[in-house]
Amino acid sequence: MRAGDAVRRLRRGPDAAPRRIRFVEFWSLETVLRNGHILTFSTLVTSGLGALYWALAARSYSDDTVGRNYAAVAAMMLLAGIGQLNLTNVMIRFTPVAGHRSRRLVVVSYLAASLTTAVLTVGFVLLIPVLSPGLAFLRSPLVACGFILATAGYAVFVLQDGVLTGLRRSGWVVLENLVFALVKIVLVVALAFLTVTGILWSWALSVVVAIALANFLLFARFLPRRRDIVSADRTDPGGPTGRYIVADYTGAMFWLAATTSLPILVLNHLGPRQAAFFSLSWLVAFFLYHLNTSMGSSLIVEAANDPARLGAHCRLVLRHTALLLVGGVAVLCAAAPLILRIFGEDYAENGAALLRLTAVSALPNLVVVAAVSICRVRRRLRLLMVIMVTECTLAIGLSYVLLRVMGITGVGAAWVAAQTLVAAALWWRRAQWLPGAHHRAAG
Template sequence: MRTTGVARLLRGVDTGAGGIRSMQIWSLETVVRNGHMLTLSSLLTSALGAVYWAVAAHSYTTESLGRNYSAVAAMMLLAGVGQLNMTNVMIRFTPGAGHRSRRLVAAAYLAACSTTAVLAVGFVLLIPSVSPGLMFLRHPLVAGGFVLATVGYAVFVLQDGVLTGLRRPGWVVLENLVFAVVKIGLVVVLAFLAATGILWSWALSVVVAIALTNILLFGRFLPRRADAMPDDRVDTSRPTRSYVIADYLAALCWLGATVSLPIIVLDRLGARQAAYFSLAWLVAFSLFLLNTNMGASLIVEAANDPSRIVAHCRLVLRHTAALLLCGIAVLCAAAPIILRVFGPDYARYGANLLRLAALSALPNIVVVAAVSMCRVRRRLRLLVGILAGVCTLATVLSYALLPVMGITGVGAAWLLSQAAAAAVLWWRRANWLPGP
């Protein structure tokens, strides 16, 4: 079904078949509109993230940037593992939770914070064995800041899922904008802390972002959601233990294949190559965030209106593909120019990685669509199988190609693995995409 303009939607809702058609059009418009808002948030975050790392590249030494970026990657990995994938659980179950919303969110926060704190402390204690390049995190004050930043980042990611499930994508944009702007200001102010200023800028900006957002969430948005939803529309289904465990295992596969890459490059190729890799990967990964955001919007709308699941999925596939082709063309053509913002060496060593990683985002559309459909339909074994398969293949190929191609090998590995997964999933699409 093709979407129509906003003017047609504003003429009013007819009764009978015309009214049903108008409601269906509005539903299709909503999945795209909310996806666009989430994508705008990611684009702003990526753009301001590029500004942040450009400022950091000119304010800190290359070795310091490489170590700090790897520390930030470790922080994101631990937060992703520690939040128990509650972000996707919130996206899937808050749309219909009604009066249970506050209790559901509070329980998710408690589980995420406690688990992440334990993991962060354990990581700091085990650094000499697991990542000797991050020994600077063993200083007591720096270790405390790292644990604080990791727990805060887990909440930061989780609250995005809550806002998305509540159909508040505009606030996701604002929250990420505040976080990015504060972080840029702090990385300049804290430049006198040459070894740890980058890490502290993340820790303090996370505290600001989660404080402001949760005042609004618990003081305004969640109470209004509870009052506005009639009891007969409340979804009585709950996130079961089997659902949470399966979704968590799938999320761990994705985290292990993405966030751990800078740490792998740091340990195998050194701090300078880790810096070149990290910033090129950061730019390319913005396209993967587009896919993820459109998939999140698809889950929310499918939870609100299961009857339109096929139309929503097909629209998201077509729409995201068109946007991605434009983004890939720009990144492939302008890769050296974009990376030269960070310095000439970043352009020299990272341009081919950026091109290959950007191309790999195109087949990833099919992977994300299949994963989103599995979450909506609770196809748990297939969900885990998809992400475990594609992430294992990407990681194995990255290890194999790093010694041969350098950091460019990671881009080649991701392109090959995503293309292979997409081909298989499209061939067997009846397993995850229901018929019309």
């Protein structure tokens, strides 16, 4: 019996664990997928309701109004993304190990994000004639005040998703985003009869409702229970240092600029009608990017709770998410005109090629997201910044060039090229970021 056990152990490898431990590891690995699926489901629900929202907006407002309001919403998301100082990723990375310090971490982050965002938004409104003349309607006193407050609130809205994710309360992320989406849908139709800025106001008022709901749950139920939850052996050896925050923030700002500045770029160069066609096609295809981000966030949370299984978690996420992506890309490429016809015939005619190309670009982006997530866990700050800066510089630069040659389709082609180049380089040098990759390569 002993000889037979030894032979079986040699066949499994020197690091093989007994069957009992393998069973425990199986359930631990499944956790990273379960939480990732919940976050992905939240994104799917939000994207589906978002498509309904914009379909109603496209039929309730003129094309020019949709284009301008979408650009205003994109500006709001850009400013909130800059102003929240990338503290969303800090919440995902450090809330799992903060224990009784979680409440203070959240409150300080909320204050820093909302105040910084408000200051940035005031500056943006004052500089609109220089930065984006197409958004001149935001300089009306009432609209300007609403835009500033809504943008500061949106920074908190984004941040609270990171808190809930870090606390392993992913199910509540689904509820919060569902409420946000449903309130938006009701308001965008109701406000169409009152003002041409109804799209923007529907976002602003929905943010207020979502913030009230999520933070009641956080401060009344979830955060008070954080006392004594984190054991000493799972506590991170260091909290969110200034060096970590600055490096991660710098990289994240490049990504934010690459994604949220595009509608404004299209608006300024091709006009509001093309901005509307671009925005809704981009919105549909970008769901696949959210899938990658959701799985990456789950990977970070599980790695913070169980660092020893980081490599196994990452390989599982890569394999599993790749299968989901291939199916999603196939559906979007085949049904692009049918999907966009929800918004109108002009959207299907002008945006189908962009939707297909953006969907394809999500495949190589999976490798990029996995590498960035592991760099955040392992605090590989220099590599993190190199990846983000390179990826986003390529995407923005190529988009600017190809937009002038190919129209909005050029943006999709630019993203395919940028994501593929960066992913190929990362996979070639995967031993630098993927735990255990050098051992597999040697074997």
